[in-house]
Amino acid sequence: MATEEMRARSARNTNPFHRIPFQRADLSAPENGGGGTKELVTVTRQYRAELHDTLVTAASALRPEIARYPNSPGVLILKLRDKAIAKSHRPNTLVAEAGLLSAGVGRIEEMLVAANAVTIDSLARLIRFRETKKIRANLSAIERIQAWDKDRRLSATVPELRERGRALLSLFRYHAADATAQNVDALRAVLQRFNMPSMAMVQRWGPPVFRVDLEQISDEGLEALSMFPGLRSIFPEPKMYSASAVPGFIPGPVSPPPPGINHPIVGVFDTGTAASAASLRPWIASTAPYVLPPETDYVHGTAVASLVAGAKVINGDHDWLPPTRCQVHDTCGLEAAGGNTTDLIVRLADAVRNAPHVKVWNLSLGGGQIGDHEFSYFAQQLDALSDEHKVLFVVAAGNYKGLPRRGWPVGEADLQDRLSSPGDSVRALTVGAVAHVDSPGAMVAAGHPAPYSRRGPGPVFTPKPDVVHAGGGVHADWSIGASSLQMLGPANALYGSFGTSFATPIVTSVAGHLWQSLEGHADLAVAPHMVKALMIHAARLASPDYGAVERRYFGCGIPKDALSALYDSDDCFTLMFEALVVPGFKWRKAPYPIPASLLHNGKLRAEVIITAAYSPPLDPNAGAEYVRANVNVSFGVLNGNRISGKVPMEGEAGTTGYEAAQIEHGGKWSPVKLHRKRFPQGVAGDQWAIQLDTLLRANEPPLAEPVNVALIVSLRSLDGNAQVHSDGVRSLVQSNWVRQQLPVRVPVHV
Structure with missing residues (x-):
């Protein structure tokens, strides 16, 4: 970052950002779509046998734990193929027919399900014999089945845990409140049985996290905890x-x-x-x-x-x-x-x-x-x-x-x-x-x-x-x-x-x-x-x-000061939208007010900088899928009722199939969206628009309230044209959008 690049164009307190509040008319009718169920790989008899063998191995690992703690189910890992991570490919029908219970997500490709001896047998029969189209497609999405056992549960070795002194016990949250509550009670019983003092840390999402002092826990007690199938993780308490x-x-x-x-x-x-x-x-x-x-x-x-x-x-x-x-x-x-x-x-x-x-x-x-x-x-x-x-x-x-x-x-x-x-x-x-x-x-x-x-x-x-x-x-x-x-x-x-x-x-x-x-x-x-x-x-x-x-x-660079976060330079025009989005509906504002000084022979010649931030629902039990809702941003030209996006999102680039899948289903779900594009040759369009839509993760319940998005769009001159902001304000006035100045007061700079 060169010194001259650090110096932003000077914001002027006569050029406030404009706030565009949410209007119900911004939401369009829901759109229906989605493809049919298909097999990602051919489900042959050999494929079924090999998948069944992985289940047998996983079940063998869980069987001693389930026998010791019958009130807490074991957890199976359904390891999905890279191309099966999208929620449309999740094996939900297979899980439901087997009577398994969703237990969250591990890594981005790991779907977790709670199982007991009966549901494991049911899953085995479905893998071997069930021939419906949906079940075959579900089976094709699974690469193998593994156990969430002691090795996965312990995030450090026993000597490392002992050396740290204090550990935290994180429980699974199942998609059934009574099963989760029963699991918490079962852990409390284990702690009492082995006289293990603990402190329950209430969580905003999910069951409590228990803190234990390992100096007061015997080797037998620690072994009992490591075998408890309802524990997602036992990890050393971090120090800051x-x-x-x-x-x-x-x-x-x-x-x-x-x-x-x-x-x-x-x-x-x-x-x-x-x-x-x-x-x-x-x-x-x-x-x-x-x-x-x-x-x-x-x-x-x-x-x-x-x-x-x-x-x-x-x-x-x-x-x-x-x-x-x-x-x-x-x-x-x-x-x-x-x-x-x-x-x-x-x-x-x-x-x-x-x-x-x-x-x-x-x-x-x-x-x-x-x-x-x-x-x-x-x-x-x-x-x-x-x-x-x-x-x-x-x-x-x-x-x-x-x-x-x-x-x-x-x-x-x-x-x-x-x-x-x-x-x-x-x-x-x-x-x-x-x-x-x-x-x-x-x-x-x-x-x-x-x-x-x-x-x-x-x-x-x-x-x-x-x-x-x-x-x-x-x-x-x-x-x-x-x-x-x-x-x-x-x-x-x-x-x-x-x-x-x-x-x-x-x-x-x-x-x-x-x-x-x-x-x-x-x-x-x-x-x-x-x-x-x-x-x-x-x-x-x-x-x-x-x-x-x-x-x-x-990151995104250095924020110069509070003034430049609320006021434009003369060559820039910025709007902040408050948008409420729900799955199945589009939020859209059109026609977008374009400053006349940025239009050259009908083409937009400018730099477009877009930032969106929102607070989606979160779920610690979902592991890599902790962020449970995604918002997509499109800024572009309307063709009929469809928008042709012109400003791509900035993000990571995957170098392998697995890395690309992590970015697609992890990084691109970040609750901050960044879009930026320069158009030195100009881009044609009769009617510009800004649009948002949202998508929930697999097995996420309906939203209790819409996702509130702060969406900021700046159109900036490529040649320092000082008429851009004033032209943008005139265009905004002509749009008849409900609007007001964003800052209430100028930031104190003394």
Whole structure:
């Protein structure tokens, strides 16, 4: 990212984005479609015999568990072919006729079903003898059948579990509430029988997760748990850490808040701020102490809070740093040496519940590297808290400290530098880091991904991080230097350091101002997904069109400031739509208002940038299919009643059939959609339109309410034509769409 690319065209507070509220007339009648049932491979007698053999092997593995725990069914894995992952090919008829019970999803190609001795025998007969067209098609979708047994249940070896000390027990949620409740009771009975103390963690979705202290559990008790068929997973409780800071000696307190200015208040959940950091105290609006010395030294929390309160002023008014200063709800909830995940979740939930006025929360922490197939436990808990309290978490992508060191461009080494938990939260705004200052000895140039900044994608190719910001540069021996970021220490002096921990509060401060600027509409409830969409869109407007590999490091780029997330430059015209979508219906707005200055001989000559964000239903029991609804975006030309999309979605590219399937049925279900296209030669069209439709996962129940989508569309001149925004407003007025200015107030920039 070159320096000149960082400088977005200047947004003007006379050019507000326009909000287009939802209208029932935007929804069209349902469309019916879908193909017939077909065999993906020929189901011969030999095919049936081989599939039956895999069932026999799986049943043998489950039989001892089912015999020991008759009140909890065993779980079979129906391993699907790559081309059978689509929900239209799921073997649901086979499952229903066998009397099996859906138990969720494992990896993207794994359909899980609960079974007992009777239903296993029924499944065996269907595999061997049933000849209906639907059953044959269902059988052709299954590559093999496996057992969800002890080996799959234990996510770490017994010695590794013992070494960690605390473990979490995650139960299956079956598609029958009584079966799930019976399974919970059966686990409680096992815990009581072996005198295993436990703590039940109530979940927003599904049965509770139980925390156990393995120091108080015998080998016999642990063996009993590992054999319990109703457990989806037994895994070590993750531990979360803040980035360590390196002290320095540059004096310079944080300047106090100007009088008469109503700065937003954001939550900082960290190691707390030091009372001795006197210049920071005027920015501390309130406190919530959960951790006290000696468990905290206040170093990391003071640094993070100082960047929320004044990153720009304590870093020499650097051009890339936003002037959006916020007050802090100081929540001391993280130990300096790191904390256990369940302890942090309990504290964070209590803090959010007790501060309903705080809508944006900074989490500059991280644990272990995420996996490929499932979203981390902490990420799932953040998603649940976000939904329950309607708050936005801004989360660090995490720091890579391993060897070899990473430069830019990245070499061929296979580094363990993927995101850390909870950066994979689908509701959160995840922040990576770039260097912001060129300096002799710095490991990367300004604008390049910082060597420590963990990269995407998230599980099943979900695009992450969302954005990046200045996190401080690293010098050749992994030390601070002139390119590092300045922050405040407990002694009220500035020092240099680096980490995604410090890029995150800069983004948090922008999000806090953005949320505040949207409040006050009579008919608009500000929502986390809306603020997230605007933040991502602002980053895209200020950044080049990254390729798939670059996006793993840069995300969507740097959000310049709150003003550019709400106001256009003169050469750009932006609308934000509020859309409610339901399966089977199309949401469409047409004809789309095109600025006259972007039309040349009937052709649209412009850059089109589209960002959509929404909060689909989630299900931790669904594994790789955690996100349960997808929204498709189309911007293009109407041909009769059909739209011809002209702006493709940006995403990952698969290099193998299995990887392509993961992207198609995982990454493309991401609740953030990115579309971008330049038309230097122009593209013809008499009537332009924007359209959304939604699709549910296999076996997902009907939606309780529509999916609420924040859809942002910018049409930008390719040659800096300053008439675009004013022309767009005139075209919008002529459309007679219901509309209003999006921002209620201009963000505070002092």
